Amino acid sequence: MTPGSVRTVLVGGHESADGEDLTRFAGLLDAPAQVSAAGRTLDRAVSDALAAGETVVVVPMTFGRNPTMxxxxxxxxxxxxxxxxxxxxxxxxxxxxxxLTAWLRTAANRARASDSGDALLIVAPRSNPFDEAELHRLAYLVAANGALPEVHVAIADDAEEVDRAADRVRRVAPGRVVAVPAGFAAHLPGADVEQVAPLMSDAAVIRVIRSRVREALAALAAGDDGIDTGLAADHGHGYAHSHTFEATAGHHHPHGGAAPHMHADGTVHAHGHGEARLVAAGREPVTAASHEPHI
Incomplete structure (x- = not known):
């Protein structure tokens, strides 16, 4: 550790096997970097770097399916x-x-062959019902706008479970099944199924990480450390709840319609209720489909 340097800490959750799938990225970054899971491991990693005089930038490595992390x-x-x-x-x-939807659509394009019966199997490890349900929602969007007519989800932790899921897909859509990880894994467990992995190239992942770090350092210099925003990341995630007590207790938080999204170059911005006005005016809103990443 070098005093005065900037250390990047990549925090992983269920989309990266609690960080194991991120280790290959740490060595590709220009500045000092390391990988951590959330919780005490993160506390120790950041505390040690701060004690050594470093500035620390923490990057939550999620495609948006793990706001709790x-x-x-x-x-x-x-x-x-x-x-x-x-x-x-x-x-x-x-x-x-x-x-994530855009990258899964790209995977569908990569998997497409001359046989129109091809199917895409999106694979993710077990996490929790809400994050798993989100993946099913995204798979529907991929199927509705993607290159393959059949898109399925497998919540699977090992090769045997992936194989069973692929067999179920073949019963519905006989033909070629191609599997893709829905996270940062370099490959899927050694299942008897074709793969298009990883989901993103290492170079593409590194570009986004560098962009995130650069933006965070600029915000930090302006007095915003990003932590308050992170604390609200999982608001509205999980079971619905009432705000009746919160309102009487003076607790307020926004419920805006703005949904942030990321372009292939790593930039993020949001479109709020203006999208509805664009549709009403006969113009198309900006969606993931119009910002498909380039490989």
């Missing part, structure tokens, strides 16, 4: 940031769900 990371960093003002930042998440 982002919020948990922010809770860990909140106390450390108070003791080290101006030296710790939390970036925006690596990606958003519409970005």
């Amino acid at each position: 982002v919020a948990d990371a922010a809770k860990t960093l909140r106390w450390l940031a108070a003791k080290n003002p101006g030296r710790l930042a939390l970036t925006a998440p690596f990606g958003q769900p519409d970005h």
